[in-house]
Amino acid sequence: MSLQRQLLFWLLALAVLVLALVLFRDVLLPFIAALALAYLLDPLADRLERWGLSRLTATIAILCLFLLVFIVGTVLLAPLLSQQLAGLVARLPGDAAKLQALIMERGAPLIERFGGAKLAEDAQSSLGNLVGEATKWAGGLLASLWSGGTAIIGVFSLLVLTPVIAFYLLADWDRMVATVDGWLPLDHRDTIRGLLHEMDVAIAGFLRGQALVCLLLGTFYAIGLSLVGVNFGALIGIISGFLSFIPYVGSLTGLVLSVGVATVQFWPDWTMPLLTLAVFAAGQFIEGNILQPKLVGDSIGVHPVWLMFALLAFGSLFGFVGLLLAVPLAAVIGVLARFLLRQYLASPYYRGRSAPATKTHVEL
Template identity: 55%
Template sequence: MTLQRQVGFWIGGLAVLALALYVLRGILLPFVAGLALAYFLDPFVSRLERLRVPRVVGALAVIGTFVVVFIVLMLLIVPVLATQLTAFVARLPSYVVQLQALATEQNREWLQRVLGDRLPDVSRSVAELVTQSTGWIASFVQQSLWAGGATFIYLFGLAVITPVVAFYLLKDWTRMMDKVDSWLPLPHKETILGLMREMNIAMAGFVRGQATVCLVLMIYYGMALSGAGLNFGLLIGLGTGFLSFIPYVGSITGLMFAAGVAIVQFWPDWTMVFVILAIFGIGVFFESYVLYPNLVGESVGLHPVWLMFALFAFGALFGFAGLMLAVPLAASIGVLTRFAIRQYLASPLYTGVTRPEPLGGPARPER
């Protein structure tokens, strides 16, 4: 088979796979979540297997432990979060209005010099924009997230199917990987296996490492902000840690919400506002210099801008399942792109140097 036909074959296979994922995107989420959970928990099952625990038993023990811990956490945290989220959305317009009032009262002379007679119109426009935005957010949360029995049934199905899928994948993980390896084209098997190992390092470093970072930050910010007495501290803290899946985005977003709530809640006591800022300063330092270097490292090769683009692109194409697929696919595309660049830099297309002909001119075909 010529190189052109090989390239066409693989491009066609990828196109068919992408089309299948797009057509089936409505039912993908439980299976993608199960695959992600199995990939995340596979090191624990493999470690038990090295201790001579049968893989079926190890997979069942790991999945069972995860499900029990998850259910306990959900029963303890979800009611509190639901209450805080509903109250936060309801009070968000008043928070914004109070922040606007504090900003204009403290800087009225400066704003008057800059805006002149337009200050009342600008303030009114900002207030109307904020009211409309917060009203849209409130209706979205109440109607899209919490209302409707279909959502509950879908989440229930997700909670039931995902652990089952993860268990079967964990049980047969080694056998499936061996089977996939046996399907690889023999002339290029070592090259493909090398690329797959590089992809695994990138995905493991980011998915497992960054998920651990998010979990630690969720615990830290949730406990610290709640302990400081900040209104909706648990909600803001857990949201900050969860959004830290994209480096620094969670910290910046959480800081904005926490600082705004703290100013309205504690004004004019600046001491508590500085306490909230200090909590985020410690969190950013801990994330940047302790957690990220040790748990994620520099070998991942996922730039934050590329990661955000991948999340938006795959999310728009495949919904929530696309969000879960975005990171491994982005890491895989990054590995393949670096491989293609290495091949290009070593090719005559870049160097301009072709292979020298042997002495005596080109070889003549034998008769």
């Protein structure tokens, strides 16, 4: 098959995949979640098989343990988080207005001294509009979560379908992998296997490592903010940990929200807001120097900027399903881009027909 036909075939396959995601995105969530769950738990199932259990027994044991931990955690945390979420929704507009008043009380004289009364008035108006819009957006989002919108109903409905689908996927995982491996074109099998192995290492290393990082960070922030005495500290900490799968977004969101709440709560005492800031500084130090190097490292091989773009782009296109697929697809695209760049750097298009081909190392 010519290069043009191969390229046309893969472009058509990509177009069909994208079209399927667009058409079926409303029903894909439990299947994508089950696929991710089976993918993450497959190494554990393989280890239990090496210990003498059958694949079916290992699958049943793993999923039962996973569901038990998930249900117990939900039962223990749901009352606390729902209470704090309701309180945060109710107090957010008032706290935002108080924070705006404090900022203008302290900042207006300084602005007026250097820029005049008109600049101070304009700054107060702009700050009021900004705080009002941000409060309206955040309050609407939290209210929709609290009222039990379709997104949350969809997430909780995963408890019905996801375990069943994950059970069948995990039980047949090795057989499915062997079947797909048998479909690979014989002339390019070794190359494709190498690329798939590189993708597997990147995706598995990031997902397993980052999931543990998010869990540990969320626990640390929730305990730390609760010990400091910040209102809704457990909720803010868990939100920060959950959002930590987006680089910098989780910690920045939690920092702004918690310091704002602490400032309004303890004003004019600056001790508690500074302690709140110290909690996030300690969390960032632990994440950057211990958790990320030990648990994640450079496994995904994707720049954080590209990762953030992928999360926003796929989330915008496919909703929550896009967020689930963003990191794996970003890793896949990164592996393919590096492979294509290596091929280009070793080709006559780059080196010229008279230049000898040499091994080229590529980093993106």
